Amino acid sequence: xxxxxxxxxxxxxxxxxxxxxxxxxxxxxxxxxxxxxxxxxxxxxxxxxxxxxxxxxxxxxxxxxxxxxxxxxxxxxxxxxxxxxxxxxxxxxxxxxxxxxxxxxxxxxxxxxxxxxxxxxxxxxxxxxxxxxxxxxxxxxxxxxxxxxxxxxxxxxxxxxxxxxxxxxxxxxxxxxxxxxxxxxxxxxxxxxxxxxxxxxxxxxxxxxxxxxxxxxxxxxxxxxxxxxxxxxxxxxxxxxxxxxxxxxxxxxxxxxxxxxxxxxxxxxxxxxxxxxxxxxxxxxxxxxxxxxxxxxxxxxxxxxxxxxxxxxxxxxxxxxxxxxxxxxxxxxxxxxxxxxxxxxxxxxxxxxxxxxxxxxxxxxxxxxxxxxxxxxxxxxxxxxxxxxxxxxxxxxxxxxxxxxxxxxxxxxxxxxxxxxxxxxxxxxxxxxxxxxxxxxxxxxxxxxxxxxxxxxxxxxxxxxxxxxxxxxxxxxxxxxxxxxxxxxxxxxxxxxxxx
Amino acid sequence: xxxxxxxxxxxxxxxxxxxxxxxxxxxxxxxxxxxxxxxxxxxxxxxxxxxxxxxxxxxxxxxxxxxxxxxxxxxxxxxxxxxxxxxxxxxxxxxxxxxxxxxxxxxxxxxxxxxxxxxxxxxxxxxxxxxxxxxxxxxxxxxxxxxxxxxxxxxxxxxxxxxxxxxxxxxxxxxxxxxxxxxxxxxxxxxxxxxxxxxxxxxxxxxxxxxxxxxxxxxxxxxxxxxxxxxxxxxxxxxxxxxxxxxxxxxxxxxxxxxxxxxxxxxxxxxxxxxxxxxxxxxxxxxxxxxxxxxxxxxxxxxxxxxxxxxxxxxxxxxxxxxxxxxxxxxxxxxxxxxxxxxxxxxxxxxxxxxxxxxxxxxxxxxxxx
Numbered sequence: 001x002x003x004x005x006x007x008x009x010x011x012x013x014x015x016x017x018x019x020x021x022x023x024x025x026x027x028x029x030x031x032x033x034x035x036x037x038x039x040x041x042x043x044x045x046x047x048x049x050x051x052x053x054x055x056x057x058x059x060x061x062x063x064x065x066x067x068x069x070x071x072x073x074x075x076x077x078x079x080x081x082x083x084x085x086x087x088x089x090x091x092x093x094x095x096x097x098x099x100x101x102x103x104x105x106x107x108x109x110x111x112x113x114x115x116x117x118x119x120x121x122x123x124x125x126x127x128x129x130x131x132x133x134x135x136x137x138x139x140x141x142x143x144x145x146x147x148x149x150x151x152x153x154x155x156x157x158x159x160x161x162x163x164x165x166x167x168x169x170x171x172x173x174x175x176x177x178x179x180x181x182x183x184x185x186x187x188x189x190x191x192x193x194x195x196x197x198x199x200x201x202x203x204x205x206x207x208x209x210x211x212x213x214x215x216x217x218x219x220x221x222x223x224x225x226x227x228x229x230x231x232x233x234x235x236x237x238x239x240x241x242x243x244x245x246x247x248x249x250x251x252x253x254x255x256x257x258x259x260x261x262x263x264x265x266x267x268x269x270x271x272x273x274x275x276x277x278x279x280x281x282x283x284x285x286x287x288x289x290x291x292x293x294x295x296x297x298x299x300x301x302x303x304x305x306x307x308x309x310x311x312x313x314x315x316x317x318x319x320x321x322x323x324x325x326x327x328x329x330x331x332x333x334x335x336x337x338x339x340x341x342x343x344x345x346x347x348x349x350x351x352x353x354x355x356x357x358x359x360x361x362x363x364x365x366x367x368x369x370x371x372x373x374x375x376x377x378x379x380x381x382x383x384x385x386x387x388x389x390x391x392x393x394x395x396x397x398x399x400x401x402x403x404x405x406x407x408x409x410x411x412x413x414x415x416x417x418x419x420x421x422x423x424x425x426x427x428x429x430x431x432x433x434x435x436x437x438x439x440x441x442x443x444x445x446x447x448x449x450x451x452x453x454x455x456x457x458x459x460x461x462x463x464x465x466x467x468x469x470x471x472x473x474x475x476x477x478x479x480x481x482x483x484x485x486x487x488x489x490x491x492x493x494x495x496x497x498x499x500x
Numbered sequence: 501x502x503x504x505x506x507x508x509x510x511x512x513x514x515x516x517x518x519x520x521x522x523x524x525x526x527x528x529x530x531x532x533x534x535x536x537x538x539x540x541x542x543x544x545x546x547x548x549x550x551x552x553x554x555x556x557x558x559x560x561x562x563x564x565x566x567x568x569x570x571x572x573x574x575x576x577x578x579x580x581x582x583x584x585x586x587x588x589x590x591x592x593x594x595x596x597x598x599x600x601x602x603x604x605x606x607x608x609x610x611x612x613x614x615x616x617x618x619x620x621x622x623x624x625x626x627x628x629x630x631x632x633x634x635x636x637x638x639x640x641x642x643x644x645x646x647x648x649x650x651x652x653x654x655x656x657x658x659x660x661x662x663x664x665x666x667x668x669x670x671x672x673x674x675x676x677x678x679x680x681x682x683x684x685x686x687x688x689x690x691x692x693x694x695x696x697x698x699x700x701x702x703x704x705x706x707x708x709x710x711x712x713x714x715x716x717x718x719x720x721x722x723x724x725x726x727x728x729x730x731x732x733x734x735x736x737x738x739x740x741x742x743x744x745x746x747x748x749x750x751x752x753x754x755x756x757x758x759x760x761x762x763x764x765x766x767x768x769x770x771x772x773x774x775x776x777x778x779x780x781x782x783x784x785x786x787x788x789x790x791x792x793x794x795x796x797x798x799x800x801x802x803x804x805x806x807x808x809x810x811x812x813x814x815x816x817x818x819x820x821x822x823x824x825x826x827x828x829x830x831x832x833x834x835x836x837x838x839x840x841x842x843x844x845x846x847x848x849x850x851x852x853x854x855x856x857x858x859x860x861x862x863x864x865x866x867x868x869x870x
Contacts, residue, residue, distance in 0.1 A: 194836035195825035195858060214857045341857050348623050348856025350822045358619035358649040362681060383824040383858025393826055452848050455661075473837070488841035491848060499623055499854035 002088035004095050005129075006081030006102055007120045008073045011280055011320070011327030012248040014119035016100070016127070017073060020065040021085035028059055032082075034066030037074040037279070046076075047083045049107040050155050056092055074279050076104035077114040080132070083155060093162045100124050103134040109155040113137055115250030118243045121147045132158065133171075140243055140253040142174040176239050177256060183229020185222055188400035192385050192393040196223050199380040199493060201404050204230045205411035206427035206472025209313075209335040209375050211298065211368075213498055214382030215352070216345045220338040223382065224294045225261060227336060229401040231292070232409040233257035238290045241330055245289050249282055260291030266300040270308050275320045275329050283320075285312050286329040298337035299367040306371040313375050337376065339368070341499060348499050349384060368495075377428060377465050378493040411475035427471045435467050440480055445470070445487040456496060466490045506565035507532035508581040512599035513564050513700050514552055515709065519582055519597040521546050536560055564700075571701050577674050578603045591719045594745070598698035598716060602674040605694030609667050612644040613785060614721035614742070616735040617651025617728045618760050623855045624821075624864075625728035625760065628752055628778075629654030630661070630850070631865035632725055635778050637664020639786040642693065644669065644721050646713070646734070647686065649679055651727045656689060661850065665693040669717045671710035673703035696720075714738040723748035723785060725775055729763035736763045739772070750775040778865035802851065802866060809834060813842040814862065817852055821861040828860070 002021050007014040017034075030044045048058055064082055066073050080103035087093045102120055103111040111134035121144040124131035130148040133141050138151035149171040152158045161168045187197060196212065196219075203210045204227060212220040234242060234257040242260060243253060262284045264273055275283035285293055295301060312318035312331035320327050342361045346352040356364070385393070415426050424430060430439075441449075453463060467482075470490035474482045491497070511517050524546055525535065534542045538560035543553035559565075572579050580586045581600045588608065591597045615632050617625060633655040636643050643659040645652040647668030659666040668689050672678045674697050677686055689695060698716065699709060714734055718724065718741035726749065729735035742749050751772040754761020768774045775781050803811060812832045817823055828839045843860060846852045855861040 192824070192826040194829050195840055198825075198836040198840060218857065348854075348859065350856060350859065356620075358621075359679060361620075362649055362679065366681060381854065381857040383856070385824065385826070389824065389826065393830070452845075456848050485838070485841045488845050489837055490844075492840040492844035497844065497847065497854070499857055499859075 002085050002095070004081040004085040004088065005098065005100050006078045007100060007116060007123060008071065008075065008078065009116045009119060009248055009279075010071075010325075011275075011329060012119055012244050012282060012286075013327075014116060014123040015071060016123065017071070017078065017081070018067040019078065019081040019085045020067065021082070021089040022063045022065075023058070023086075023089050024061045024063075026061045028061070030058070030062040030064070032064045032066065034064075034069050035072040036066060036078075037072065039076045040066070040073050040078050043076060043079045043082055043105075046079055046105045046107060047086060050079075050083055050105040050109040051086060053107075053109045054087075054092075054156060054159060056087060056090055058086060058090070062086070072279075075115065076112075077102040077116055079103060079105040080111065080152075080155075080158075084158075087159060093159050095162060096130070098127070098129045099132060100127075100129055101132045102137075103132070103152065105155065111135065111152055111154055113252070116248055117141050118144060118240075118247035121149060122244070124149070132168075138171050139255075140247055142171050143176050143243060143253070144240065145173050147173075176236065178233070182256070182258070183226060183401040185226050186229060186401045187226050187404055188398050190219065190222060190226060190398060191390055193219060193223065193382065195492075196380055196382050197398070197404075199378055200227050201230060201408060202469060202472050202476065202493070203227065203334070203336075203378055204232075204404075204408045205476050206377075206415070206468065207334055207425075208377035208428045208469060208472065210337070210378045210380060211373070211376050212336065212338040212380050212382050213341055214338075215340060215347075215349050215384040218382045218384035220382055221263075221294075221296060224263075224292065224296075224336040224338060226401065227334070228259050228261040228292050230404040230408055231259050231334070232405065232412050234259060234290060242290050245282055245286055245330065249287055251287075260288050261294065262288035262291065263294040263296060266295070266297045266302075268305070270305050273305060274308050274312065274318055275327075276322065280320055280322055280327045282329045283318075285309060285318060285331040285333060288333040289330045290332055291334070293333040293335050295335070295337045298339040299364060303370065310371045310375070313372060335372070335375065337372075341381075350386065374461070377469055379495045379498050380493060381498055407476055410478065411472065414475045414478070415472075427468045427475070430468055430471075432464060435464055439467055439471050440474070440482055441467070441470075441487075442481040442483055444484045445482045448484045449487050452491070456491070456494075458494070458496075462494060462496075466494055469493055504532045504583045505581050506569075507535040508583060508599050509565040509568050509579060509700075510536060510538075510556070510560055512581075512698065513559050513568065514556060515699055515703065516552060517548070517599060518595075519592075519599060520595060521548065522582055522599060536565070568700055572602065575675065575701075576604065578607070588720060591716065594715060594719050596715060597719070600698065601716075602697050602700070603694055604674050604696075605667075605690040606665065606692065607694050607696075609642040609644070609665060609694065610640075612642040612667065612721050614644040614717050614724040614738070615651065615655035616645055616717065616724065616726055616738050617655075618730060618733055618735060618763075619648050619650035619652070621650040621654070621728045621760065623853065624861070625651055626654040627853045627855070627861070628727050628864050630658030630853075631778050631863055632727065632781070633658025633660075633664070633666070634662040634850070635782040635865060636785070637662035637666075639782050640664075641785065642666060644717060646671065646710075646717060647678075647682060647689070647695070648710075649682075651735070653682065653685060655727075656685060660688050660692075667694045667696060669713055669720070670695060670697040670699070671713045672705050673697065673699050673701045675701050676704060678705040710734055711737050715741050718742040718745055718747065721747055723750065725750040725752070725781070726764050726767060726772070727752045728754060728760040729767075730759045731762050731766065733763055736767075739763075739767055743770075743772075748773065750781060807842070807845075809838050810842045810845055813839060814846055814851060814866075817846075817860055817862040818866070822855055822859045823861070824858055 113136035117137035316332040341347040643666040724742040749772040751764040751767040
């Protein structure tokens with residue numbers, strides 16, 4: 001009997017799985033026990049074929065046990081440890097003690113990319129053991145520092161290395177490239193929309209959730225996509241967090257430090273957005289971790305879905321509980337929601353005619369309250385530019401994303417410097433007590449706001465939001481104090497500023 | 501002889517009868533007691549159809565007039581009947597005057613000016629409604645309207661924002677808020693003004709009740725201003741009735757290619773006074789005594805405490821409507837940030853409004869600089 005270690009995923013966490021193989025005499029049969037899913041059970045065909053290319057014929061009764069027995073095992077990533085266990089049981093090779101193996105086998109013995117390499121690397125680092133991954137996973141694993149990992153092209157190379165016939169070169173740890181984020185679309189591609197550009201810059205600076213309101217064709221989606229490109233690049237820690245999520249979900253590392261952008265359709269199920277399912281996989285809110293989560297046609301979303309999104313948006317993580325146990329996923333996202341001003345979309349358009357009745361519009365507007373809307377700091381109305389307006393703004397090239405990002409970065413650094421002692425990172429996170437005390441509101445701005453709060457009928461919460469946004473505007477300007485102009489501009493992004 | 505009050509409340513409870521039935525009862529010498537007994541013969545004599553007569557008998561048997569009075573006392577609502585001295589003379593002269601009025605809040609209101617229009621108004625119509633409401637409040641007048649969505653609500657709000665008193669004539673019972681979402685508006689109206697209806701407690705929104713109540717608006721108002729009304733609309737019914745009752749009717753001219761401009765334009769063609777300048781309207785209805793708007797200092801008062809940028813933006817918007825931040829920034833050579841902070845302040849002072857998503861216009865009623 002021999003035993004080799006592999007992993008299985010529990011959420012975004014790797015759990016060590018011990019693969020025990022026993023071969024006894026008798027007619028050929030092969031059974032896998034230990035709660036394997038279909039992909040694991042089918043591995044016997046792949047493993048048998050791959051071993052045959054190495055001249056290893058399996059005969060007799062084969063029993064494969066995946067321990068711990070009560071943990072469900074999933075995915076093809078257990079192919080490699082099973083194959084090695086068999087090879088060891090046949091006496092063909094001796095496998096190093098404790099090492100973690102993962103990889104999906106092809107029938108000719110090549111190793112295919114698997115999901116979960118980054119969680120496996122983190123587990124290997126924790127356990128202090130070496131890790132063998134398919135070559136295609138080497139890049140993401142190389143970004144995890146302090147792990148002894150080897151990239152394996154195929155089963156033959158690995159077996160040769162264990163026999164001492166060749167030497168596997170370890171994966172060199174690489175610091176993630178500082179290569180600049182390539183925004184798509186770039187802000188220089190967007191014509192006009194000065195107010196939305198400005199609002200998104202502020203949102204990026206202070207990590208404020210945004211609602212874009214505008215008629216069809218006004219460019220809400222393009223603006224939302226462009227937002228990703230002006231967010232500061234991922235830090236090392238953030239990059240690792242996003243890698244962990246992406247690796248668990250099986251999406252390859254694209255390189256660079258760009259943040260993710262996930263658009264959710266309003267027909268999406270709660271499970272696909274929040275995570276869950278049979279094997280408890282991460283949802284959109286987790287895949288957008290440290291990036292942008294875009295909810296287009298916000299008013300069309302089911303209320304229960306929005307209700308379910310509230311907690312992950314607030315806490316930055318989501319706990320998915322299933323019969324098999326509960327799993328935690330990170331979910332720190334910048335939320336961008338977009339909607340039309342009315343059901344038909346043409347309310348207040350200078351050319352098109354709105355066909356909604358008064359009560360339709362009223363009912364539609366009433367949807368803009370409730371579960372997540374109170375997590376939104378900025379309300380931005382986006383005009384649909386007329387052809388002649390587009391022509392007149394078309395002469396000059398607008399500022400590109402890189403220069404906006406440089407300002408955003410500076411503003412973020414200023415926030416970190418100010419709030420880190422109190423345990424916060426950006427203005428959007430600020431609690432009430434800090435807002436009232438140490439936000440740096442100038443006397444002039446204070447007088448201005450208290451003068452105007454009454455006539456605007458601002459609620460306590462509304463004032464807090466204005467203060468947070470004003471703080472971000474001041475940070476962008478590099479100003480230690482919030483001036484009257486900063487406070488006034490913040491008022492332009494409150495909910496009451498939407499057209500009625 | 502017993503008081504006529506219970507009988508009037510009872511008859512009014514049917515929500516289909518008016519003062520004509522009461523006059524008939526006098527002519528035919530039918531006493532209130534007969535009505536309270538509600539037998540078929542009395543009803544026939546009064547010309548009440550059979551189905552209504554049965555409903556009346558049921559109401560009478562259930563003691564409707566008593567429970568209604570009790571409820572009114574409890575909820576601080578006054579019931580003023582046709583025979584009461586407190587009944588408004590302006591309504592008594594109508595042939596189809598309501599038999600009873602449920603009044604909450606302050607009453608009577610001085611010199612009410614009705615402002616009505618379509619529920620489905622444009623943002624421009626809303627801005628005009630608000631400006632009219634404000635202007636009427638500033639000359640110390642009262643705004644009367646129907647408490648509905650759209651123009652009605654904007655006129656009430658404009659008046660309240662300027663610290664004036666306003667009254668809503670409802671098409672539902674005094675305890676029913678319609679449309680949903682106007683709870684806050686009704687509360688604000690009741691703070692300094694009143695809510696009036698002829699419909700008893702618990703009457704929900706029914707399509708046929710709203711046109712009926714328009715005669716109360718037209719009757720109570722000294723004059724009527726119509727902002728945005730399609731040809732077939734409640735506002736047009738109100739305007740026709742007001743003309744019939746001999747009230748001054750003003751209409752805000754609209755575009756000739758738009759549904760909601762047709763009604764008002766038709767009114768003007770038929771002899772209504774075109775409302776082309778809010779300041780002028782305000783000074784005429786205040787008999788020229790209080791002409792806040794025509795003072796040349798009015799515009800200066802507006803400019804008071806304004807930054808240069810705000811001044812510049814207001815100028816640009818006074819010239820053109822529907823301007824985006826891009827347009828304003830280009831024309832005024834300002835940054836988007838400056839434009840946005842200027843817009844926020846001007847909007848907070850109700851000098852401009854958002855006429856569409858991301859588009860701004862100057863509020864009607866600000867006098868242009870010479």
